[in-house]
Amino acid sequence: MAGIRQFDESAALERALEVFWQKGYGPTSMQDLAEATGVQRGSLYNAYGDKESLFLHVYNQYKTAYLQDLRTALAQPRLDDSLRAFFDFCINSMTAGTPTRGCMTTKTATDIQSSGENIQAAIKSMADEVEQALTERLSTADALAQLELQPAEAARLLATFTRGLVFMERVYQDPARLKATAGSLIKVVVRA
Template sequence: MAGVRQFDEEKTLERALEVFWRKGLGAASMLDLAQATGVQRGSLYNAYQSKESLFLRVFDRYKARMLADIRASLEQPSVDTALRNFFDFTIGSMTWGSPTRGCLTTKTAVDEHADLDAVRGALQGMLEDMEHLLIQRLEAEDARARLTLTPAEAARLIVTFTRGIVVMERIYQDIERLRHTSGLILQVLLKPV
C-alpha cells in the first residue's frame, strides 16, 4: 500500500543507531544501514530521504533517552551523589560494549563528513539540553552552597569536561582513570563539607 511503511520502524531505527554509533555518520553508508536494518536502500530513501535525515531521526531518539537517563542520574539528595552518578552514567555509556562504543555526539562532532548545519544544530541542542539539566540540579540550595562557580559556569565546565573524557576513553580505554579524573573535577567544583 502506497505511503505505508513495510518495515518495523522501531527496530529499523534501533539498528540504524548501532551503525551510526559504531561507524560514525560519515563512514556509514546506506548499504551498511540497509544490511543492518534488513530494509532495502530504496525503502530507506523513501522513508527518510537521505542518510543525514535518517541520522537526525535516530539522533532525536538517542537524545531523548540520554537526557532522561541524565535527569535520573541527577535526581539525588546531595549534589556530590548527583554529580558522581552523572559521571558514572556518562562513563558507563561511553564504555559499554566490546569494543567500547564511545559517545555518539562527540564522534559525530569530530566527523569531517558530518559537517552539516542540521547535524551541528542537533549536536548543539543535545549539549545545551544537557547543560540545562545540570544547571537545574546545580541551582538547588544544597548545590549553590557548595559550588565554587555559578551553576551556569559549573554546568558548562562539566559538559565541556565530558567531551574531554570521551577522547581520553578512546586513547587510554581505562575506566578507573576516567573515574579518578571525574573525582578531581568534583574537587574543583565543590567546596569541602
C-alpha cells in the same frame, strides 16, 4: 500498500543508531544501514529521505533517551552523589559495546562529513540541553551552598570536561581511570 511501513520501524531505527554510533556518520553508507536494519535501501530512502534525514531521526531519539537518563542520574539528593551519578552515566554510555562505542555526539561533531547545518544544529542542541540540565541541578539550594562556581559556570565546566573524558576513553579505555578523574573534578567544584 503505499504509505505503510513494511518493516519494524523501532527495531530498524535502533540498529541504524548502533551503526552510526559504531562507525560514525561519515563512514556509514546507506548500504551499511540497509544491511544492519534488514531494510532495502530503497525502502529506507522512501521512509526517511536521505542518510542525513535518517541520522537526524535516530539522533533525536537518542538525544531524548540520553537526556532523560542524564536527568535521572542528576536527581540524587546529595550534590556529590548527583555529580558522581552523572559522570558514571556518561562513562558507562561511552564504554558500552565491544569494541567500546565512544560518544555519539562527540564522534559526530568531529566528523568532517557531518558538518552540515542540520547536523551541527542537532549537536549544538544536545550540548545546550546537557548544560541546561546541569545548570538546573546546580541551581538548587543545596548545590548553591556547596559550589565553588556559579551554577552556569560549573555546568559549562562539567559538560566540557565530559568531552575530555571521551578523548581519554579512546586513549586508555580504562573506566576506573575516567571515574577517578571525574571524582577529582567533583572535589574541585564542590566544597568539602
